Amino acid sequence: MVKGTRTMADDRRTGTAASPAGDGGGPRRRAVAGTLERWVAVARRRLRAGEVGSLPVVVVLAVVWITFQSLNDNFLSPRNLSNLSVDIVGTGLIAVGIVFVLLLGELDLSVGAISGLAGAVFAVLNVQNGVPEWLSLIIAVLAGTVAGAVQGYSFARTRVPAFVVTLAGLLTWNGLMLYVLGTSGTINLDENGLVAELTGYYFTHDAVAYAVAAVAVGLVLLVACLDRRRRVAARMPHRSLQVILARAGGLAVIAFTSAYLLNRFQGLPLALLIFLVVVAGLDIVLRRTHYGRQVYALGGGVEAARRASLNVTRVQTAVLAVSGTMAAIGGLFLASRITSVSQSSGQGVLLLNAIAAAVIGGTSLFGGRGSTWSAVLGMLVIQSIASGMAITDTPAAVQFMITGGVLFAAVVIDALSRRSQEAHGRA
Amino acid sequence: MSSPPLLALRGVSKRYGAVQVLTDIELEIRAGQVVALLGDNGAGKSTLVKVISGVSPADRGVIEWEGRAVQIRRPADARELGIATVYQDLALCGNLDVVGNLFLGREIRRYGFLDEMEMERRTLHLLERLTRGLPDLRAPVVSLSSGQRQTVAIARSLLGDPRLILLDEPTASLGFQQSTEVMDLVDELRDRGMGVLLISHNMGDVKALADRAVVLRLGRNNGFFDVNTASQEQIISSITGAAENTPRRPAHEEAAW
Numbered sequence: 001m002v003k004g005t006r007t008m009a010d011d012r013r014t015g016t017a018a019s020p021a022g023d024g025g026g027p028r029r030r031a032v033a034g035t036l037e038r039w040v041a042v043a044r045r046r047l048r049a050g051e052v053g054s055l056p057v058v059v060v061l062a063v064v065w066i067t068f069q070s071l072n073d074n075f076l077s078p079r080n081l082s083n084l085s086v087d088i089v090g091t092g093l094i095a096v097g098i099v100f101v102l103l104l105g106e107l108d109l110s111v112g113a114i115s116g117l118a119g120a121v122f123a124v125l126n127v128q129n130g131v132p133e134w135l136s137l138i139i140a141v142l143a144g145t146v147a148g149a150v151q152g153y154s155f156a157r158t159r160v161p162a163f164v165v166t167l168a169g170l171l172t173w174n175g176l177m178l179y180v181l182g183t184s185g186t187i188n189l190d191e192n193g194l195v196a197e198l199t200g201y202y203f204t205h206d207a208v209a210y211a212v213a214a215v216a217v218g219l220v221l222l223v224a225c226l227d228r229r230r231r232v233a234a235r236m237p238h239r240s241l242q243v244i245l246a247r248a249g250g251l252a253v254i255a256f257t258s259a260y261l262l263n264r265f266q267g268l269p270l271a272l273l274i275f276l277v278v279v280a281g282l283d284i285v286l287r288r289t290h291y292g293r294q295v296y297a298l299g300g301g302v303e304a305a306r307r308a309s310l311n312v313t314r315v316q317t318a319v320l321a322v323s324g325t326m327a328a329i330g331g332l333f334l335a336s337r338i339t340s341v342s343q344s345s346g347q348g349v350l351l352l353n354a355i356a357a358a359v360i361g362g363t364s365l366f367g368g369r370g371s372t373w374s375a376v377l378g379m380l381v382i383q384s385i386a387s388g389m390a391i392t393d394t395p396a397a398v399q400f401m402i403t404g405g406v407l408f409a410a411v412v413i414d415a416l417s418r419r420s421q422e423a424h425g426r427a
Numbered sequence: 428m429s430s431p432p433l434l435a436l437r438g439v440s441k442r443y444g445a446v447q448v449l450t451d452i453e454l455e456i457r458a459g460q461v462v463a464l465l466g467d468n469g470a471g472k473s474t475l476v477k478v479i480s481g482v483s484p485a486d487r488g489v490i491e492w493e494g495r496a497v498q499i500r501r502p503a504d505a506r507e508l509g510i511a512t513v514y515q516d517l518a519l520c521g522n523l524d525v526v527g528n529l530f531l532g533r534e535i536r537r538y539g540f541l542d543e544m545e546m547e548r549r550t551l552h553l554l555e556r557l558t559r560g561l562p563d564l565r566a567p568v569v570s571l572s573s574g575q576r577q578t579v580a581i582a583r584s585l586l587g588d589p590r591l592i593l594l595d596e597p598t599a600s601l602g603f604q605q606s607t608e609v610m611d612l613v614d615e616l617r618d619r620g621m622g623v624l625l626i627s628h629n630m631g632d633v634k635a636l637a638d639r640a641v642v643l644r645l646g647r648n649n650g651f652f653d654v655n656t657a658s659q660e661q662i663i664s665s666i667t668g669a670a671e672n673t674p675r676r677p678a679h680e681e682a683a684w
Contacts, residue, residue, distance in 0.1 A: 049622070227544065230544055231544055234544065234548055236544060236547060236548055236551070284540075288540045288541050288543075289539070289540060289541060290536065290541065293523075293527060293531070293534060293541060296520070296522060296523060296527070297520045297523060297527075297531055299520075299522060300519075300520030300521050300522035300523055301518070301520050301521065302520070303480050303518065304518040304519055304520050304531075305520065305531070305532075307482075307502070307514070308519045308531040308532035309502060309503060309532050310531070310532055367522075368520070368521070368522030369522055407484075419567055420571050421567065422569055
């Protein structure tokens with residue numbers, strides 16, 4: 001279903017002992033065992049040090065799936081899983097933006113309102129004023145970017161906590177949305193239009209899903225091997241081939257199983273493909289670019305970042321602009337799912353679900369730790385609970401309580417892992 | 428007359444609002460020399476460091492770098508001259524790993540992406556020279572011991588090949604063993620011909636390491652000592668104010684060094 005349960009772990013090398021894997025010249029089998037042992041040792045030490053990563057959420061997800069599957073056979077059916085994979089996209093995209101803000105150690109409360117605003121802007125431009133779809137789409141997304149950037153700049157300059165700035169933003173953008181909608185309470189979108197297709201289109205040919213899976217696995221393998229070759233040439237510590245192959249193999253199992261299941265319903269949903277590409281792309285931005293490093297640095301300490309001569313204002317503004325942009329894109333997907341925009345768009349539990357997804361997925365509330373993949377994992381948990389409840393005819397009240405419990409557990413794990421990390425450093 | 432000092436301050440003054448924190452400070456640091464900056468709390472040591480590192484520039488006075496007057500208005504100015512600062516709080520990002528902290532703000536890029544391998548290679552190279560207990564380069568800095576963190580902070584300051592390094596209380600939060608390691612490191616820097624300005628409260632460290640000691644009291648120079656000849660009592664009484672030296676010493680006396 002999802003192409004990357006490994007998140008930050010991707011970044012971890014098997015160890016930094018100066019000697020490369022398999023030294024010593026002993027028999028080959030012993031060298032292999034030695035590499036794996038060292039890998040396991042590093043992993044265990046890091047777990048003890050509080051770097052739990054995405055492990056807890058994977059466990060929770062497994063428990064949720066097994067529970068509902070045992071209650072109702074239809075839960076893990078291709079049809080339900082396929083619907084699940086489309087249902088997570090709208091809120092999931094918003095949660096990706098939340099991850100950026102959480103990495104700063106801040107909160108963005110305006111994403112729900114911005115998502116509603118983007119939907120309203122699109123609907124009014126396209127349906128009521130006949131602006132071409134693509135142009136309306138771009139303007140709607142840019143509206144989110146501008147809204148986010150304005151908030152980001154105010155936050156960066158005034159140093160008022162972002163959750164307060166965005167609380168004001170929530171009211172403002174919500175009011176602006178009502179103003180834009182004017183007297184028309186609900187606007188129905190074109191059932192066959194571009195936005196409707198965002199969540200309505202499926203690649204019905206089986207080959208597409210398999211090809212996407214193959215490309216993803218191939219790319220991961222290629223990058224890992226190229227990196228390894230360069231490190232070997234420079235006599236630097238590097239991952240062993242076994243670990244690289246094991247990772248790629250794990251990814252392949254997940255990717256091809258997902259492709260198979262999706263093909264047994266209607267094929268690969270366009271929405272899921274876009275979601276995964278965005279998440280993977282932004283993950284690379286965060287972990288592999290100068291900009292992303294600055295975001296993490298700010299989450300680790302604003303003062304330290306400033307003294308390292310980072311432009312704090314610019315990074316903070318950009319982060320909230322990203323979150324506004326993602327909120328607008330997510331809002332269009334949400335509008336697409338119901339092919340309409342109304343005065344209640346972007347309201348209710350949307351904001352809370354987006355924040356909860358990022359946190360449940362393992363992004364820290366304290367800033368500086370997390371990954372865009374946590375939006376995918378967290379949304380899977382939340383949506384699985386919702387879907388399972390619907391299938392088993394459980395009232396919504398129970399669903400909220402269970403989701404709340406999971407969120408609470410995630411926050412506790414976050415706090416505990418942070419504490420154990422700090423205690424570890426005091427040695 | 429030997430070559431001009433690496434860094435010389437002449438009559439440097441600094442005022443925060445109504446408070447005159449530094450008045451007519453004289454200071455000289457030569458290459459291959461460790462100068463201890465001593466003084467009681469509030470004597471102006473940290474402010475002087477901020478003046479030299481460009482965090483809060485001087486209001487008056489002349490700063491000379493290798494004999495010519497220079498302006499240090501921003502941290503970047505100091506860095507370009509070759510002045511590196513290790514702050515007392517280290518200013519590390521706890522969530523980033525060792526490599527990330529070392530190269531923060533000056534990452535090496537390859538095809539637009541971070542070149543982790545090259546940065547890791549240089550980090551390894553640098554740390555191998557500095558310390559025997561190599562930390563896990565990919566562990567977040569928050570999980571390192573305080574001695575290791577100090578080493579990381581010093582290593583970071585050395586990345587740009589500075590000529591002068593300012594150390595603000597490098598051993599204040601360290602145990603005996605770790606202090607010794609950091610002190611060995613300072614010794615090593617001097618042997619490599621760098622100038623070191625060492626702020627410390629620990630007279631033992633000063634006696635063991637410094638060539639000269641400069642004492643500040645209430646924002647003014649209160650004595651220059653050759654650590655090898657001056658007694659500890661002399662220096663301490665200058666710090667506490669028991670021996671009130673002439674508050675304003677003419678520049679040539681410092682220049683006589």
